[in-house]
Amino acid sequence: HARPRRTRLEHPGRTADGHAVALLANVGDPAGAVAAADVGAEGIGLFRTEFGFLGRTAPPTVQEQVAAYAQVFAAFPGRRVVIRTLDAGADKPLPFVTAAGEPNPALGVRGLRTSWAHPAVLDDQLAAIAQAAASSSADVWVMAPMVATADEADAFVDRCTAHGLAHAGIMVEVPAAALRSADLLDRARFASLGTNDLTQYAMAADRELAGLAQLSTPWQPAVLSLVQLACAGGVARDRPVGVCGEAAADPALAPVLVGLGVTSLSMTARALPDVGAVLASVTLDECRALAALALAQRTPDEARSAVRASLGDVLDELG
Ligand code: PEP
Numbered sequence: 014h015a016r017p018r019r020t021r022l023e024h025p026g027r028t029a030d031g032h033a034v035a036l037l038a039n040v041g042d043p044a045g046a047v048a049a050a051d052v053g054a055e056g057i058g059l060f061r062t063e064f065g066f067l068g069r070t071a072p073p074t075v076q077e078q079v080a081a082y083a084q085v086f087a088a089f090p091g092r093r094v095v096i097r098t099l100d101a102g103a104d105k106p107l108p109f110v111t112a113a114g115e116p117n118p119a120l121g122v123r124g125l126r127t128s129w130a131h132p133a134v135l136d137d138q139l140a141a142i143a144q145a146a147a148s149s150s151a152d153v154w155v156m157a158p159m160v161a162t163a164d165e166a167d168a169f170v171d172r173c174t175a176h177g178l179a180h181a182g183i184m185v186e187v188p189a190a191a192l193r194s195a196d197l198l199d200r201a202r203f204a205s206l207g208t209n210d211l212t213q214y215a216m217a218a219d220r221e222l223a224g225l226a227q228l229s230t231p232w233q234p235a236v237l238s239l240v241q242l243a244c245a246g247g248v249a250r251d252r253p254v255g256v257c258g259e260a261a262a263d264p265a266l267a268p269v270l271v272g273l274g275v276t277s278l279s280m281t282a283r284a285l286p287d288v289g290a291v292l293a294s295v296t297l298d299e300c301r302a303l304a305a306l307a308l309a310q311r312t313p314d315e316a317r318s319a320v321r322a323s324l325g326d327v328l329d330e331l332g
């Protein structure tokens with residue numbers, strides 16, 4: 014029979030043989046950060062900052078942003094907090110940075126691209142992050158969404174450096190970035206795989222369309238291959254490569270991601286206890302074997318079934 018459901022992460026993330034994999038939370042506002050700390054998250058792997066910008070006609074002021082970011086940092090003293098700069102565009106249009114009427118907004122000016130025409134929005138945000146970080150003990154990392162090229166990664170690192178933010182990284186959500194991650198990680202200090210968008214762009218399947226669910230799964234072997242390539246680039250540059258897409262919250266997929274070379278997993282806080290339990294039950298070599306097993310399949314269903322069968326009892330015990 015099923016065990017009572019775990020509600021707290023009791024230990025830092027590690028495999029059965031002690032390989033550390035930080036288990037972090039995705040949060041979208043300061044209250045979410047407090048809730049994630051209550052669950053026992055080791056830090057925040059994705060703080061989505063859109064909440065402060067949505068539903069407004071102008072960006073929040075620097076002081077408004079400082080107040081919000083300071084609350085998030087205060088929830089994780091001494092811990093890693095990865096804050097993502099504004100990801101406007103596509104499903105999150107904002108009148109002051111995105112153009113209305115793009116024929117294909119998911120392929121338009123979104124994420125970091127909005128800062129080309131509106132550099133002040135990014136600069137104000139980085140100034141606010143730096144100011145909030147200065148009076149907190151959190152280990153503040155900053156990353157940009159929708160980075161496609163090494164030039165974009167370098168430009169972002171330069172902006173962060175200008176604000177005294179030394180730990181600048183990139184989200185890998187575009188297949189081009191996964192294929193060439195070593196180039197992007199030349200100067201960017203870390204990468205975080207946004208598997209929701211990476212899957213959307215790899216499969217050319219709108220993530221909002223339920224009718225394309227069979228395509229829109231991170232179990233697609235092509236997506237797993239992109240994850241593997243992105244991780245190889247991280248190894249080449251000695252940079253950590255995490256995952257902050259929904260894929261990290263799937264207890265069967267999490268050990269596969271670790272086996273592919275992923276160094277941290279960030280997810281909705283409620284998924285942390287189960288993912289932590291699965292991870293603690295497998296060695297790093299077993300994760301690598303699961304990754305090889307998944308990559309050897311031709312379809313997402315075959316990959317998921319093969320991995321689930323191999324994990325067997327571990328998944329059943331989650332209840
Ligand atoms: C992603 O694309 O996987 C991601 C984490 O970013 P968002 O879901 O906010 O687009």
Ligand code: MG
Pocket residue numbers: 158186207209210
């Ligand atoms: Mg994304």
